[in-house]
Amino acid sequence: MALDERKAQILKAIVEDHVKTGLPVGSRAVARRYRLGVSPATIRNEMADLEEMGYLDKPHTSSGRVPSDRGYRIYVDELMTDVKISRHESAIIESLFRSKIRDAVSLLRETVRALSEATSYLAFVLGPEYESITFEAIHLLPASVGRALLVIVSDAGVVESCLIDVPPMSRDEMEHVSHALREQLCDVRLDKVHSKAQALLSRETSRYTEVIVQVAEFLKSITEDSEAEKLYMGGTANLLNQPEFRDVNRVQDLLQAIENGSLMQNIILTQSQTTDPAITIGEENEVERVRDFSLVYGTFRLGQSAGRIGLLGPRRMNYPRAVAIVRLCEDRLNDYFIR
Numbered sequence: 345m346a347l348d349e350r351k352a353q354i355l356k357a358i359v360e361d362h363v364k365t366g367l368p369v370g371s372r373a374v375a376r377r378y379r380l381g382v383s384p385a386t387i388r389n390e391m392a393d394l395e396e397m398g399y400l401d402k403p404h405t406s407s408g409r410v411p412s413d414r415g416y417r418i419y420v421d422e423l424m425t426d427v428k429i430s431r432h433e434s435a436i437i438e439s440l441f442r443s444k445i446r447d448a449v450s451l452l453r454e455t456v457r458a459l460s461e462a463t464s465y466l467a468f469v470l471g472p473e474y475e476s477i478t479f480e481a482i483h484l485l486p487a488s489v490g491r492a493l494l495v496i497v498s499d500a501g502v503v504e505s506c507l508i509d510v511p512p513m514s515r516d517e518m519e520h521v522s523h524a525l526r527e528q529l530c531d532v533r534l535d536k537v538h539s540k541a542q543a544l545l546s547r548e549t550s551r552y553t554e555v556i557v558q559v560a561e562f563l564k565s566i567t568e569d570s571e572a573e574k575l576y577m578g579g580t581a582n583l584l585n586q587p588e589f590r591d592v593n594r595v596q597d598l599l600q601a602i603e604n605g606s607l608m609q610n611i612i613l614t615q616s617q618t619t620d621p622a623i624t625i626g627e628e629n630e631v632e633r634v635r636d637f638s639l640v641y642g643t644f645r646l647g648q649s650a651g652r653i654g655l656l657g658p659r660r661m662n663y664p665r666a667v668a669i670v671r672l673c674e675d676r677l678n679d680y681f682i683r
Contacts, residue, residue, distance in 0.1 A: 356419060369408045452651075455677065458673075655670060
């Protein structure tokens with residue numbers, strides 16, 4: 345059932361008041377704080393209607409009302425207005441992307457820290473499916489006698505490098521080996537590249553064999569490290585500072601999920617995304633242990649693959665602000681990886 349203008353104004357006022365205070369909202373508070381031009385008695389009657397329609401709940405211990413999941417949903421879909429984040433919040437995010445961070449892992453970790461600091465919610469970044477990333481450049485560069493710098497660039501622009509031991513080689517010989525590696529390994533998915541390097545090794549009987557062995561081992565380490573560091577989270581303590589979660593029993597399941605990285609990944613990946621950023625509220629979450637929470641999350645691109653960035657907090661999230669900050673981080677990550 346569609347809401348008339350007055351009911352919509354009252355519901356919007358109740359949601360925004362409850363977000364600020366964490367307390368049930370009464371008709372007198374709405375009349376006093378929001379000046380809707382109607383009496384507390386009229387507001388009380390409208391609130392009773394909103395409760396009957398399923399948009400408000402009445403806690404047993406209070407005469408006030410709180411938004412239901414359905415109330416929050418119509419708020420985020422139809423009633424909330426876009427906000428500009430504060431200069432302080434914007435500065436936290438923008439300074440990160442103006443910094444001299446050059447590798448993707450450090451950037452994703454720092455993005456989580458900044459997002460959590462700016463919002464006081466739990467922040468997460470779920471990296472892309474690294475298996476689908478490919479390499480577009482491989483170079484061997486002279487470093488010192490008996491040493492060369494191996495540089496590998498992914499299709500997302502992520503650079504990995506290490507020093508390896510090499511036999512005495514001219515620059516032309518290094519370029520010959522680089523060319524052979526590029527020919528065999530570029531445009532190969534990360535989950536296949538180590539086996540391709542091993543196949544190249546089995547065919548290679550020259551004095552460059554040891555070089556290829558080291559390249560193969562380095563590629564294997566990239567694969568293993570990428571999988572181990574796919575999920576980044578920060579700000580778990582922020583949840584415990586929210587009034588509704590002072591009872592640790594309410595967050596115990598979530599804390600266990602956070603400790604179990606694969607379970608937390610599953611929670612994030614099971615969220616369907618029809619808007620960007622997307623919002624799932626309470627019981628809308630497909631995973632039972634996060635049904636006391638809401639998520640705001642977006643998608644960023646890394647080469648041909650995608651990752652997710654977002655926030656997890658109480659149902660009583662400041663949704664307009666959370667959406668604005670997630671959108672800013674999402675845009676900056678896309679700028680970084682697409683540049």
